[in-house]
Amino acid sequence: MVVMNTDTTRAGDGTTSAAAPHGTPDNIPGADLPRPAGKTFFGQPRMLANLFSVELWERFSFYGMQGIVLLYMYFATTEGGLGIDQSTAAGIVGAYGGAVYLFAILGGWVADRLLGSERTMFVSGVLIMAGHISLALLPAVSGLAIGLILIAVGSGGLKATITNLVGSLYERRDPRRDAGFSIFYMGVNIGGLTGPLLTGLAQQTWGFHLGFGLAAIGMAFGLTQYALGRRRLPGEVHHVPNPLPRSQYGRWIGVAAAALAVVAAAVLTGVLDAGNLADVVVVVTVLAAVALFVLLLTSAKVDDDERSRVRSFIPMFIGSAAFWALFQQQFTVITIYSDTRLDRSLGDWTMPISWVQSFNPLFIILLAPVFAVLWTRLGDRQPSTPAKFGLGIVLMGSAFLIFLPMVGVSSVPVLWAALILLVATLGELLVSPVGLSLSTRLAPRAYPVLMVSLFYLSVALGTALSGSLAGYYSEQSEAAYFGALGAVTIVIGAGLLVLSPWIRRRMRGVR
Numbered sequence: 384m385v386v387m388n389t390d391t392t393r394a395g396d397g398t399t400s401a402a403a404p405h406g407t408p409d410n411i412p413g414a415d416l417p418r419p420a421g422k423t424f425f426g427q428p429r430m431l432a433n434l435f436s437v438e439l440w441e442r443f444s445f446y447g448m449q450g451i452v453l454l455y456m457y458f459a460t461t462e463g464g465l466g467i468d469q470s471t472a473a474g475i476v477g478a479y480g481g482a483v484y485l486f487a488i489l490g491g492w493v494a495d496r497l498l499g500s501e502r503t504m505f506v507s508g509v510l511i512m513a514g515h516i517s518l519a520l521l522p523a524v525s526g527l528a529i530g531l532i533l534i535a536v537g538s539g540g541l542k543a544t545i546t547n548l549v550g551s552l553y554e555r556r557d558p559r560r561d562a563g564f565s566i567f568y569m570g571v572n573i574g575g576l577t578g579p580l581l582t583g584l585a586q587q588t589w590g591f592h593l594g595f596g597l598a599a600i601g602m603a604f605g606l607t608q609y610a611l612g613r614r615r616l617p618g619e620v621h622h623v624p625n626p627l628p629r630s631q632y633g634r635w636i637g638v639a640a641a642a643l644a645v646v647a648a649a650v651l652t653g654v655l656d657a658g659n660l661a662d663v664v665v666v667v668t669v670l671a672a673v674a675l676f677v678l679l680l681t682s683a684k685v686d687d688d689e690r691s692r693v694r695s696f697i698p699m700f701i702g703s704a705a706f707w708a709l710f711q712q713q714f715t716v717i718t719i720y721s722d723t724r725l726d727r728s729l730g731d732w733t734m735p736i737s738w739v740q741s742f743n744p745l746f747i748i749l750l751a752p753v754f755a756v757l758w759t760r761l762g763d764r765q766p767s768t769p770a771k772f773g774l775g776i777v778l779m780g781s782a783f784l785i786f787l788p789m790v791g792v793s794s795v796p797v798l799w800a801a802l803i804l805l806v807a808t809l810g811e812l813l814v815s816p817v818g819l820s821l822s823t824r825l826a827p828r829a830y831p832v833l834m835v836s837l838f839y840l841s842v843a844l845g846t847a848l849s850g851s852l853a854g855y856y857s858e859q860s861e862a863a864y865f866g867a868l869g870a871v872t873i874v875i876g877a878g879l880l881v882l883s884p885w886i887r888r889r890m891r892g893v894r
Contacts, residue, residue: 477850486539707845
């Protein structure tokens, strides 16, 4: 479960928030700060309730679907599944997850140049709902393909815009801003907690398509509530901030058509298929990341201090990708492990497989406030961002080593999986909250969005790798699989800790 940044000067996606009211002196503490007026939502702007609902139900549907879609692919047709090879199915899930973050970059471009944030978000929500309906109603592999494509495109577009919409509710110096973001992101974890619980129960009781249908209903509920109040959002989010000139429409339509033609040709010729989809997403993501790093490091618009900060992000990018490559396996290998290796029996009742995926958001809800208090009390004595990254990655690798004592055990207790995910969540709380914030602070003035895109690309790379790596997992290879990945990841985290002083020097004043 990704825990987002709640920086006070930027929205969580790195988009600068609304400026202070015209004529308000920024250098006078407390001058003309806005206060709640009329009906509020926990003391926040009333429109926050609508965005909170959209985010809660989108995460409910996203994680609810993701909790059962791998099972749907590899379960036998007699069990309601599609009978796809298990490793191929895991690769598809990893590729799909990586594509969500790639489409987030595309969604940001569409919002900035074509539709504006509000319309992009609403259209994205409709695409997500349509994707879940496709999974629920369309049969066989065609329904799966259409559903996953629609959800990936929609989730990417929504991810790129909804945080900006929350930021637009507040003036830059509004004292309610941090609390508002905290309330909003609680919706992420509530949705992530309840989605796998309810869709997993529906799947186990009535079948996969009812589980997907429940996800669609949840998204429809959130969109309906939002649609009733979307006009009350601030005016700027209804406009396109940097409209694409009509003279360039033809060029970009041509680029889109060419890209679709390349994908179609790759599929028809067998170059791209379900078996190598995750590997292809990995390659595309690496090439995109290299291109962005080269652009930032060679641009004449980037000065020496900014170039040094970009270089400092390279080891952080590698560490972030390594972290997500293991963490996102809760939707691939850990799902398979829950199905085949866990003792989920409670008397005469068997716990749904996907319920294991609710451990992480539950731990986030319980532990995030603890970490917030800890960092506040430590103040300047808290670890630097590179050190937090290194510690978080070491914890993630350690979580995989905790699998090892259960190698050869025929029926692993569910609480053992909870312990593994607890350690992984502790690592997440050291990596995820600071990732986007760091990318905004290290960003060159001329390219603030590209640095945020690089962070998203690290998540996309790790998520796609989680699908590629899953192909090497089997019950017979557990010791080698968990041991090797855990050890390599710990080495990467330790390397970041060793490099932390070097990275901090090159961050040029950014802690």
